[in-house]
Amino acid sequence: MKTVTLYRAPTTPADVDAVGDWLDDRIDATVRVRDRFCALYGDEPLAEAFADARVLDPYDRETGNTMLGIVRYEERALDDPERAGGVIYDGLAVQRALYDQLSAEERTLDHLHVPVLDRVVGTWGDHDGRWHKRVNVLGQPGLISVPGLYEAPAKPEQYYKEKQRHAMVSGDAPPREVLESTIDGEFLVADDPRTTDALKGYVLQAVHYLSTGETFCDESGCRLHNAHRQPGVVAAQLDTPEFCPRHAERYRS
Numbered sequence: 001m002k003t004v005t006l007y008r009a010p011t012t013p014a015d016v017d018a019v020g021d022w023l024d025d026r027i028d029a030t031v032r033v034r035d036r037f038c039a040l041y042g043d044e045p046l047a048e049a050f051a052d053a054r055v056l057d058p059y060d061r062e063t064g065n066t067m068l069g070i071v072r073y074e075e076r077a078l079d080d081p082e083r084a085g086g087v088i089y090d091g092l093a094v095q096r097a098l099y100d101q102l103s104a105e106e107r108t109l110d111h112l113h114v115p116v117l118d119r120v121v122g123t124w125g126d127h128d129g130r131w132h133k134r135v136n137v138l139g140q141p142g143l144i145s146v147p148g149l150y151e152a153p154a155k156p157e158q159y160y161k162e163k164q165r166h167a168m169v170s171g172d173a174p175p176r177e178v179l180e181s182t183i184d185g186e187f188l189v190a191d192d193p194r195t196t197d198a199l200k201g202y203v204l205q206a207v208h209y210l211s212t213g214e215t216f217c218d219e220s221g222c223r224l225h226n227a228h229r230q231p232g233v234v235a236a237q238l239d240t241p242e243f244c245p246r247h248a249e250r251y252r253s
């Protein structure tokens with residue numbers, strides 16, 4: 001791989017330039033950072049593709065609502081991503097749509113593009129017949145979802161119980177500090193200050209996949225591990241050491 005281009009997500013706490021610096025210390029390829037992908041390449045066909053990629057029902061594989069109003073909404077969301085909340089998009093369809101926006105000379109396999117997105121993306125689970133939110137979607141481009149970091153890996157069981165209990169007593173959600181102090185096991189919440197640090201490994205997973213063909217690492221303490229639960233995300237991405245011995249060999253800074 002010769003070049004990796006990352007795309008910023010300014011409406012999120014993810015500091016993509018810092019992720020780029022971290023990556024640059026660990027791989028041979030040239031790392032570049034550009035502005036938001038959707039701001040650079042957003043046009044009507046892309047808005048239509050997002051409309052078509054909307055998950056309408058978590059248990060229905062069929063996606064898409066290309067009614068004119070929805071397409072217009074998606075057009076505005078390309079410019080103003082704050083509007084795009086609450087929707088899950090089919091990650092593979094978004095990946096194809098963003099790929100189509102790349103210029104022919106930048107579509108090569110030696111140039112990986114990694115748009116960091118402020119959208120929630122998911123993939124369909126054939127084994128259980130429902131959509132699963134994802135932190136990343138590997139391939140070209142490699143998608144990274146910032147809200148996916150908070151929402152895709154499950155929080156500790158106690159978190160949901162505590163939230164429910166608090167809602168019954170006071171009618172609202174408990175403050176984050178309360179949740180953090182009462183629940184065993186670590187987890188990331190929306191706009192978590194550890195966002196940038198946690199995303200580094202997910203970006204490297206996209207690089208690793210395109211350059212080696214390997215997906216995730218089985219070692220739970222490795223940045224290339226795909227944890228299904230939040231405490232696992234903290235162990236893989238934020239605790240030391242960064243990598244398992246095999247991947248430390250390859251990605252030592």
Ligand SMILES: [Zn+2]
Pocket residue numbers: 217218219222223224225243244245246247
């Ligand atoms: Zn590893």
